[in-house]
Amino acid sequence: MKALIISEVIDGKLGLGSLEIISKVRNLNIEFQLVTVGVDDVPTIGSDSFKQTYLKRSSNSLQYNKVADYINNIIQNEQVNLVLASSTYQCRDIISFLSVDFNSSPVSNVIDFSIENHKVQTVNSINGGNQLYKTEVDSEVSFLLIRPKSFEAVDIELNSNYISIDVEDGITKIYDIHKEEKKGPQLEDSKVVVSAGRGMVDVSNLSIINELASKLNAAVGGTRAIVDAGWMPYSQQVGQTGKTVKPDLYIACGISGATQHQVGMKDSKFIIAINKDEEAPIFQISDLGIVGDTLNILPKLIESI
Amino acid sequence: MKIAVCAKQIPDPAIEISYEKGHIKRPEEQVLDDTDRYGIELALQLKEKFDAEVTILSMGPKGTLKGVQQALQMGADKAMIVSDENLSGANSLTTSNVLSELAKLSEADLIILGTESTDGYSGTVPQQISRYLNLDCISYVKAVEVNSEKVILTRQTIEGSEKVDMPDKCVISVTAGGVEPRYPNFKDIMAAKSKSIQEIPLNNLNLTAKNNLKFIDIEEVESSKNGQKVIDDGEAHKFIIEKLKELKIL
Numbered sequence: 181m182k183a184l185i186i187s188e189v190i191d192g193k194l195g196l197g198s199l200e201i202i203s204k205v206r207n208l209n210i211e212f213q214l215v216t217v218g219v220d221d222v223p224t225i226g227s228d229s230f231k232q233t234y235l236k237r238s239s240n241s242l243q244y245n246k247v248a249d250y251i252n253n254i255i256q257n258e259q260v261n262l263v264l265a266s267s268t269y270q271c272r273d274i275i276s277f278l279s280v281d282f283n284s285s286p287v288s289n290v291i292d293f294s295i296e297n298h299k300v301q302t303v304n305s306i307n308g309g310n311q312l313y314k315t316e317v318d319s320e321v322s323f324l325l326i327r328p329k330s331f332e333a334v335d336i337e338l339n340s341n342y343i344s345i346d347v348e349d350g351i352t353k354i355y356d357i358h359k360e361e362k363k364g365p366q367l368e369d370s371k372v373v374v375s376a377g378r379g380m381v382d383v384s385n386l387s388i389i390n391e392l393a394s395k396l397n398a399a400v401g402g403t404r405a406i407v408d409a410g411w412m413p414y415s416q417q418v419g420q421t422g423k424t425v426k427p428d429l430y431i432a433c434g435i436s437g438a439t440q441h442q443v444g445m446k447d448s449k450f451i452i453a454i455n456k457d458e459e460a461p462i463f464q465i466s467d468l469g470i471v472g473d474t475l476n477i478l479p480k481l482i483e484s485i
Numbered sequence: 486m487k488i489a490v491c492a493k494q495i496p497d498p499a500i501e502i503s504y505e506k507g508h509i510k511r512p513e514e515q516v517l518d519d520t521d522r523y524g525i526e527l528a529l530q531l532k533e534k535f536d537a538e539v540t541i542l543s544m545g546p547k548g549t550l551k552g553v554q555q556a557l558q559m560g561a562d563k564a565m566i567v568s569d570e571n572l573s574g575a576n577s578l579t580t581s582n583v584l585s586e587l588a589k590l591s592e593a594d595l596i597i598l599g600t601e602s603t604d605g606y607s608g609t610v611p612q613q614i615s616r617y618l619n620l621d622c623i624s625y626v627k628a629v630e631v632n633s634e635k636v637i638l639t640r641q642t643i644e645g646s647e648k649v650d651m652p653d654k655c656v657i658s659v660t661a662g663g664v665e666p667r668y669p670n671f672k673d674i675m676a677a678k679s680k681s682i683q684e685i686p687l688n689n690l691n692l693t694a695k696n697n698l699k700f701i702d703i704e705e706v707e708s709s710k711n712g713q714k715v716i717d718d719g720e721a722h723k724f725i726i727e728k729l730k731e732l733k734i735l
């Protein structure tokens with residue numbers, strides 16, 4: 181088995197998801213190399229312990245088709261038979277393109293995988309994590325999109341040891357690039373996450389959530405319902421179509437606990453939920469459930485900290 | 486201009502999905518996936534500007550065709566469907582293969598989809614279709630601005646967002662919230678009844694994708710915690726404080 185891990189480079193760093201995949205691949209003793217995609221000139225993303233090709237794209241051109249063409253070549257030249265990537269936007273695009281080239285349907289939302297008799301077997305979490313769905317991939321080249329936080333990330337010493345290739349521009353131009361400001365603790369690496377749902381009743385009440393989070397040095401998350409309503413930027417959405425978090429403590433405030441939300445947080449070590457509906461599904465996965473009104477309880481909680 | 490929107494009929498999303506031999510069980514009556522309403526809405530907004538024809542493309546068991554009807558009720562002009570037992574449990578690549586063949590038959594310039602379906606959520610179909618058709622894929626569109634000269638699409642990215650001018654020919658995937666789907670009124674609902682739903686035999690399509698994903702099994706896991714539950718009597722915050730101390734967060 182020979183693996184290729186695709187990773188994006190963000191702010192000059194390797195995507196966190198790829199560090200998680202590297203740790204898994206090392207555990208399985210699979211030979212691997214990396215192909216990375218980013219806009220930085222000379223990011224410190226290389227290592228002496230694996231081969232890497234850095235595909236440098238320009239920030240003002242949509243080039244993922246071309247990026248996929250380069251990776252297609254690498255897969256063929258290096259006789260790769262397992263292609264892995266974290267399910268991020270870019271990697272979803274790239275893996276999808278390659279799956280057509282190699283006529284091999286990818287497996288999405290993978291939370292674990294193994295090699296049995298030279299075949300790749302994958303595990304998916306379905307129905308809000310109540311069931312595990314297992315698949316065997318029968319292809320010359322297998323493509324897997326892995327959910328973030330499925331494996332513990334490795335810590336590697338990084339240098340500039342990689343081959344760099346400039347990707348030529350695509351047809352479609354990109355402009356007005358907007359970077360969301362990152363302030364305070366980030367969802368991906370905070371020990372405590374305070375999340376809000378529609379049960380915070382009004383966007384103005386998010387100040388309560390922010391105050392609690394700042395007292396606990398916590399990151400702030402939210403449900404898709406409130407992200408869609410414009411209360412919070414998408415980068416703070418937790419769940420199936422947002423981020424996956426595994427903090428020591430997750431406090432769910434006014435969140436019903438839809439399976440799509442649970443997928444992104446149910447593996448938190450300790451879960452506290454506040455919801456006025458005693459039957460809310462969030463209580464089924466909570467360690468401590470408080471049945472009551474967020475707007476009564478949270479101010480008192482903040483006061484007593 | 487011709488626009489195709491891929492729309493999926495799914496089991497009522499309020500009911501937990503059940504499986505049979507690894508495939509999602511599909512009842513006679515399936516509904517339109519809400520995710521697709523965003524794609525249909527975008528197509529209708531473009532139709533208003535460019536006087537386009539909007540065709541719904543759908544693959545899956547026909548059943549009562551309720552989901553396809555719902556798509557037509559929103560204002561799409563007609564539908565083309567493929568319904569074949571051999572496609573039961575089709576993987577994402579097979580789905581994309583079939584839908585891109587339908588897109589060719591519809592002669593669409595633009596092909597619009599949601600980012601992922603509610604039941605399968607593989608999240609790869611729009612991009613795969615674009616590769617089959619050799620078109621650019623403008624994925625994860627979260628805002629649309631139609632002005633007098635052009636259509637500006639805002640893409641969601643890992644770091645924030647970026648804009649592109651909509652190419653004349655491309656595949657677009659729209660995120661939830663990218664546009665506000667309209668509700669059909671009585672007139673729309675009545676009008677939909679006489680719209681054409683053309684069934685295309687699978688044999689007429691060039692299907693090359695293979696069934697490379699073999700179902701092994703489904704394992705039940707006990708994930709329910711049902712931890713301590715406290716009904717707030719005005720003092721419940723004290724239980725939280727206690728826990729925060731126990732967890733050494735305070």
Ligand SMILES: Cc1cc2nc3c(=O)[nH]c(=O)nc-3n(C[C@H](O)[C@H](O)[C@H](O)COP(=O)(O)OP(=O)(O)OC[C@H]3O[C@@H](n4cnc5c(N)ncnc54)[C@H](O)[C@@H]3O)c2cc1C
Nearest residue numbers: 377378379403404405419420421422436441456457473474
């Ligand atoms: C394909 C797809 C992908 C999705 N992806 C995601 C995702 O990534 N993340 C996500 O979160 N969702 C996702 N969803 C949406 C998900 O199904 C739910 O709709 C959403 O999580 C609900 O958000 P909510 O809990 O804020 O709102 P609701 O479900 O409306 O729940 C609000 C809760 O607040 C409680 N409440 C109301 N007022 C108060 C009060 N004063 N005090 C205390 N409690 C109160 C209510 O009892 C209720 O339980 C997805 C859906 C689909 C179809």
